[in-house]
Each structure stands twice: as C-alpha cells, then as structure tokens.
Amino acid sequence: MEKEVNPHFEDFLFDWDQKFQFLVGGYGSSKSYHIALKLILKLLDEKRTALVIREVYDTHRDSTFSLFEEIVNDLGLDHVILCRTSPLMLKFHNGSRIIFKGLDKPAKLKSINNISIIWIEECSEVKYEGFKELLGRLRHPTLQLHMILSTNPVGQDNWTYRHFFKDDQNNRFILDDERLYKERTIAINDTYYHHSTAEDNLFLPVSYIKQLDELKEYDPDLYRIARKGHFGINGIRVLPQFEVQPHEDVMLAISNINRPLLRAGMDFGFVDSYNALIRLAVDHEKKYLYIYWEYYDRGKTDDVTVEDLKEFIETKELIKADNEQKTIAYFRKMGYNMVAAHKFQGSRLQYTKKIKRFKKIICSDSCKNTIYELQPLTYKTDKRGNIIEDEFQIDPHTFSAIWYALDDYEVTDLKEQPKERTRPNRDRRSMRRL
Structure with missing residues (x-):
C-alpha cells in the first residue's frame, strides 16, 4: 500500500x-x-x-x-x-x-x-x-x-x-x-x-x-x-502599557519617586472568586503606576484572611475595599484601617479609563497572579465584534483591587491638559513700546 x-x-x-x-x-x-x-x-x-x-x-x-x-x-x-x-x-x-x-x-x-x-x-x-x-x-x-x-x-x-x-x-x-x-x-x-x-x-x-x-x-x-500558528493574546488588550520588571528594579524605581503616592486596594472573594489585595505606588509626575505586592487567595473565611494579613494591622495602612459593609465592619473590628471605595453607576468604565491613562504600568515579577490576570487581559465583544469597554474575557480580581486603591486619585488625561497660557496684554503692549 x-x-x-x-x-x-x-x-x-x-x-x-x-x-x-x-x-x-x-x-x-x-x-x-x-x-x-x-x-x-x-x-x-x-x-x-x-x-x-x-x-x-x-x-x-x-x-x-x-x-x-x-x-x-x-x-x-x-x-x-x-x-x-x-x-x-x-x-x-x-x-x-x-x-x-x-x-x-x-x-x-x-x-x-x-x-x-x-x-x-x-x-x-x-x-x-x-x-x-x-x-x-x-x-x-x-x-x-x-x-x-x-x-x-x-x-x-x-x-x-x-x-x-x-x-x-x-x-x-x-x-x-x-x-x-x-x-x-x-x-x-x-x-x-x-x-x-x-x-x-x-x-x-x-x-x-x-x-x-x-x-x-x-x-x-x-x-x-x-x-x-502561534499562541498569543486574542482580542484587544485592556492595558497595552502593562510590563513586568524584576522586583528589585521596581522597588528601586519606587524609592526614587519624588513624593510617591502609596496605596492599597482589596477585592473580596470566597469560593468562585478571589480575595485580592494589592499594594501599589504612583509616580504622579511621570504618570507611572507601580504594582509591587499582592495577596491572592480563595476559599478562606474572614477570620483566616484577617490572620494572613495581620501586618496591615501593625502598619495601619489604609485599605480601600469593595463596598461590602459587613466584611469591612469585621475587618475594622479586628483593627484594620479599611474603608469602602466609592462605587456608582458606570464606575467600572470610569475606573478602567482612569487606569488606562497611566503612561506605564510596571509590575513586579513577584506578583504572579497580577501578571496572570492583567498582562493578557482583553475586552469582551458584542455580536458585531465591537468591544464592551467595561467587560473583560475574565474576572480580573487584581484589576478591581487597583480600581479601589485609586478610588480618589485622578490621572490627568492628556486631552484634558490646559493649553499653554498666552502672555497677558500688558506684556504685548510693552513689547510694542520696545
């Protein structure tokens, strides 16, 4: 044959x-x-x-x-x-x-x-x-x-x-x-x-x-x-400016920021979703966001999670968290400095747009789960193939934690930058006299 x-x-x-x-x-x-x-x-x-x-x-x-x-x-x-x-x-x-x-x-x-x-x-x-x-x-x-x-x-x-x-x-x-x-x-x-x-x-x-x-x-x-015939990322990436760097380099960059903004945010989960707590730093002048520490776990009751994160009781760091009042009340009772982030109609879209305004998002290579969720994160699309700006192919818990951490921080949009001011009229008059 x-x-x-x-x-x-x-x-x-x-x-x-x-x-x-x-x-x-x-x-x-x-x-x-x-x-x-x-x-x-x-x-x-x-x-x-x-x-x-x-x-x-x-x-x-x-x-x-x-x-x-x-x-x-x-x-x-x-x-x-x-x-x-x-x-x-x-x-x-x-x-x-x-x-x-x-x-x-x-x-x-x-x-x-x-x-x-x-x-x-x-x-x-x-x-x-x-x-x-x-x-x-x-x-x-x-x-x-x-x-x-x-x-x-x-x-x-x-x-x-x-x-x-x-x-x-x-x-x-x-x-x-x-x-x-x-x-x-x-x-x-x-x-x-x-x-x-x-x-x-x-x-x-x-x-x-x-x-x-x-x-x-x-x-x-x-x-x-x-x-x-290559693997890759399918769809439109939500955070194309996301990059990973060695942990030591990230910490050194943070130490060199002039008056860095240090924040922590937490998304709650249990069985199907995860507890995600993120520490981050913002270089406001450069419009860089640094992610340098993460906690990511599920299936644990609140008393166990409180024990896992007890270093936050000692440091008294402010944690902005998902608006689950009962859970937040328990954490506060246990000595945590925790408050609810402000959620409103359309906040998912506004939070996403805010994070996208950073020129760079630099993540420590020690934050494995953040990298896993955010590096390949893509938008969902409708039946016509158009992206849905506040929905993603996965449920990124670390992204939600970052939203809450930066709840009251605004990244200046380049389109919103004020135009350069012209010289006052009196300067123009003095120029004519010269």
Whole structure:
C-alpha cells in the first residue's frame, strides 16, 4: 500500500515513543488528516480500541468521522475497515475499533473499557476538567498508552498553553513556544510536540494560502492563529502599557519617586472568586503606576484572611475595599484601617479609563497572579465584534483591587491638559513700546 503524504508529517506517522503527542498549527496544515491516517495505520497493525473526542458529539460526523471515511476509501480499505454511521464507529477486520464521543455527553464515556489511544481534536475547546477525566479513561492492562491532542493555537490563557508550555501563575515551565516554532518538532520528557502551517501542506491550492496572507491586513489576531500558528493574546488588550520588571528594579524605581503616592486596594472573594489585595505606588509626575505586592487567595473565611494579613494591622495602612459593609465592619473590628471605595453607576468604565491613562504600568515579577490576570487581559465583544469597554474575557480580581486603591486619585488625561497660557496684554503692549 502506498500513500503520498506531506514530508513534515512523515516521521510523525510512525513515531509512538511518547505517551502524549501535541500538535498545534495554522489553518490547512493537514495535522488532523495525518493524525487520522496515523491511527488507521496503527490499528491495522495492532488490535486496539481508540477513542476520538470533540467537545460536542454532533460535530464529529462532518469533521473527524468524515476524514476517516475519506482515508479508508482513498486507500481502498473499505473491505477491511467498516465505517458505521449509527453509532459513529470504525470496525477493523482484526477487531480494532475507533469510537467517537463528545464531552457534552460525559455519561456515555463510563461504559467504554480498554481504551489505549485517545485523540482529542480541537482540544482547546475542551475544558481542562474534561482533559483530566479523559486521562482516567486511558487505561489498558498490556498495551502502551497514548493521547494525541490537536488544536489551532488560541490565547495563552487557555489550559492547553498552560499545561504544555508555561503556567506563570503556578511557576510551571515546560517549553517555550517560540522554540517550537523554530524547531518544528520537539520531544520533551513524555510529550512529543509538532508545529505546522499551511506551507507544510503541499496539497493546498495557492489561492488558499493567499487568502490566509490577506488576514494580516484586517484581522491580525486571526492571522497569527490561522497563518502563523502561534499562541498569543486574542482580542484587544485592556492595558497595552502593562510590563513586568524584576522586583528589585521596581522597588528601586519606587524609592526614587519624588513624593510617591502609596496605596492599597482589596477585592473580596470566597469560593468562585478571589480575595485580592494589592499594594501599589504612583509616580504622579511621570504618570507611572507601580504594582509591587499582592495577596491572592480563595476559599478562606474572614477570620483566616484577617490572620494572613495581620501586618496591615501593625502598619495601619489604609485599605480601600469593595463596598461590602459587613466584611469591612469585621475587618475594622479586628483593627484594620479599611474603608469602602466609592462605587456608582458606570464606575467600572470610569475606573478602567482612569487606569488606562497611566503612561506605564510596571509590575513586579513577584506578583504572579497580577501578571496572570492583567498582562493578557482583553475586552469582551458584542455580536458585531465591537468591544464592551467595561467587560473583560475574565474576572480580573487584581484589576478591581487597583480600581479601589485609586478610588480618589485622578490621572490627568492628556486631552484634558490646559493649553499653554498666552502672555497677558500688558506684556504685548510693552513689547510694542520696545
């Protein structure tokens, strides 16, 4: 049997050395096609049961299942591989099977046994809890286990990036994605990485690649994903002036500010949201905002949080907090200098605009959660793609804490700067006499 394949995927087709195989790339790179071909070749050679997963089961028929059907017919294997449509399944003459399931119907996963290979297509659409659940379904008494994950790159806040590359929030580093873009294939520990773009698919028409190139002119985010196959920040950043510097450099810069404005702000949380307390400093002359200390935790009752933050009782620092009077009253009773920030109709938008007026927002590299929330923070958009100026893709608790800390501080907007005053009339008269 002979089959023409794209050279960039040739080694991948027969490489089963690692447990995990993570394929990421741009549109039309042929990664899904070669994964399907790889599975067919493996299951023809060994009796196995493979599970193909998408977030929604109904999307299989016109995507993954259709791809397997195409390959079976193209290779003339329909006499040894039966493609069943109800339920979706491939049955091999040697007893191998490929089963299709969706995570929108998780109960149906429980009845499947002896799964030795799982392919998660468009894995970035699957929730992290679903990925962990599937790891538990990957088991066989004798066969080597494998999980293949494929996706177009999305935002760096997606679990696929945090799990397989970098997770700054938990100080976890596996691989710099920029290295993958250069080397194209890398094996690290028990994971094989593969990067591809449209150029790797020699069967693509030139017109399709040209269409992808045109994205650069009107949709740079989609161009990065579809054409370059790179992870990044999707959407319009709320704080493009946000940058991270070493903690020592940040503290030195603060010490050199002429009469710095030092503030602390707190956003309350418990189960689903976080208690976030931020210390910051303002260089009013330069219009720089420095963030140099954070507290970020959840699931703790107020008495435990009070104990965590008791240094604020000793320093008597003023904390401006979210307007939860009962919580503030308890903190004050325990000796905290805490007051409620002024919240009003439209305050989210006004607070956001205020923070955006800083020329620079410089964050200490010790504030991991602040970096995690604010560096990639983007606006939500409406159905027409227009940004919603007071809504974001995540709930940034550290941003709220900064809002409250600067409750009564105003950053001068350049558009509001008074014009340079002209000389008084008497000066002009004296000039004429000269």
